[in-house]
Amino acid sequence: MVANYLHPGIYIEEIPSIRSIQGAPTSVAAFVGVTESGPFNTPTLITSWNAYTRQFGNLIWFGMNSWAVYEFFMEGGASCYVVRVGDLGNGKVAxxxxxxxxxxxxxxxxxxxxxxxxxxxxxxxxxxxxxxxxxxxxxxxxxxxxxxxxxxxxxxxxxxxxxxxxxxxxxxxxxxxxxxxxxxxxxxxxxxxxxxxxxxxxxxxxxxxxxxxxxxxxxxxxxxxxxxxxxLQGGAASNWDLLSGMNALKTVQGLSLLAVPDTVTIVKNGVTDTAAQSQMINQGLSLCQDMGSLFYATDPPYGQSVQNIVAFKTGTLQNGQALNSSYGTLYYPWAWIFNPLSNSNVPIPPSGPALGRYAYTDGTIGVWKSPAGVNDGAMRSVVSLALPLTDADQDTLNPNGINTLRNLINYGNVIYGARTVSQDTQWTYLSVRRLFIFVEQSLKNSLQWVVFEPNDQQLWAGVTRDVSAFLNTLWQQGALFGATPQEAFFVTCDSSNNPPETRMLGQLYIDIGLAPVYPAEFVIIRITQKTAGPDSGG
Known part of the structure; x- marks a missing residue:
């Protein structure tokens, strides 16, 4: 607005300041699967376990979604969306x-x-x-x-x-x-x-x-x-419509995490159908990649050995499909939790407690910190693990991108892996992928004001200023590696990457480079024996 100064006096003008980039949510999970009640294929925001029971019923045997949501809140989650799926087959209760x-x-x-x-x-x-x-x-x-x-x-x-x-x-x-x-x-x-x-x-x-x-x-x-x-008689297995439930998430904004725990109950003639489970998981991974904002914590089939779970991940178990995506991770083995209503321990897939630790770590440190280890990976509500794993077991699992749940002396049951299932070494670590998702979604949401603005030097300078301020804050918080901001990131938005031919097409390019912080996955303590001598100071 151009001011008209027509008479003597005091004129007030508000000068626009730097537009801040707001961080996108990182710990809002979506749980897709079987529930006791509630609307079908309708993502519903839940902010507590009591809210879940009011909408979707209670904990149910062979309905893994309820246990995953319960553990999500127990382990530090604050809010999630729940999607109840329908049955494509002839499932019946006994x-x-x-x-x-x-x-x-x-x-x-x-x-x-x-x-x-x-x-x-x-x-x-x-x-x-x-x-x-x-x-x-x-x-x-x-x-x-x-x-x-x-x-x-x-x-x-x-x-x-x-x-x-x-x-x-x-x-x-x-x-x-x-x-x-x-x-x-x-x-x-x-x-x-x-x-x-x-x-x-x-x-x-x-x-x-x-x-x-x-x-x-x-x-x-x-x-x-x-x-x-x-x-009891007449019970028949269902063919749960998990894919429609996952696709229903496309209309929800602000989601960042995904779990579909009922993939583990996909059976054929009563036996776990690991091939169908891997196919369904891959459909979820594709959804996450297409949306660009979701990260999928996948579950292993029940009761598998170390060798079989490696085969499941690589696609050689029962002619399944390999899991290979930077938008997901695989945890193993199953966990046992305490059900206070029945005063008993119950086996559940690991995605629920894992995503609870994601939410906890995001809230206390940030998305760039791996939700693993004896502190951020500590699963306080898990009473035991389905299979005690050794260092030798993890020597096989970790290189294959399978994150283990371990029981460590003095620390209890912890998440002891921080890798994606991707074969691309750029995206080995889930904290790196989730950091990039966070930055991408934050910029996408907060730079909407740029659309239809004049594509000139003033716009370039404003974009560079806003994005640099956002990334500088991340660097100060420890999300980026470097002694100075210049070492941690760069932002280019000028004539060098916006020549006349691209401007004529209505395009604006913003090139950003980030130096992520990688987790210290292997801590090598090197000790040598010091030999006493005349110059030893003794």
């Missing part, structure tokens, strides 16, 4: 109706899948003995137990199904022992005691605390006793 004097109580598994066909429900009475005659009578108070036949667990060595192996791991990890019911051995997975009827208290307690079952309908009456536990 179910049973417990008879009563009325219409009965229908129990479903908490998530779809044939895994629920192994479960049974046992209804038992409390008993009491009269003081006088010593007669034992049944109390009106009854208990509900979720059980599995002991032979299902004990004979699982010949059964390669993912569902069975996870139940075996659950029984073993929690030290469950067999219970005899009507002459047969069972393992009790969950127990709910002290009910007098199947009313609101019964429904609320089971549906909010069980990870295995849900009460779908009830007549409110007490279920009848049965001689033996009643089997």
């Amino acid at each position: 179910a049973v109706t417990l008879p009563s004097s009325g219409s009965g109580t229908k129990i479903n598994t908490a998530s779809a899948g044939d895994w629920g066909n192994s479960l049974l429900i046992n209804i038992s009475n409390n008993t009491s003995t009269t003081p006088s005659g010593g007669k034992t009578t049944q109390s009106p108070v009854f208990n509900l137990q979720v059980v599995v036949e002991a032979q299902t667990i004990d004979a699982a060595g010949a059964n390669p199904s993912l569902a069975t192996h996870m139940l075996v791991a659950y029984v073993t990890q929690n030290g469950l022992t067999t219970t005899v019911i009507n002459g047969q051995n069972y393992y009790v997975l969950e127990s709910f005691n002290g009910f007098t009827d199947a009313g609101a208290g019964f429904v609320g307690r089971i549906n909010s605390h069980s990870m295995f079952i849900r009460v779908e309908t009830t007549d409110g009456k007490r279920p009848n006793n049965t001689a033996s536990p009643t089997k």
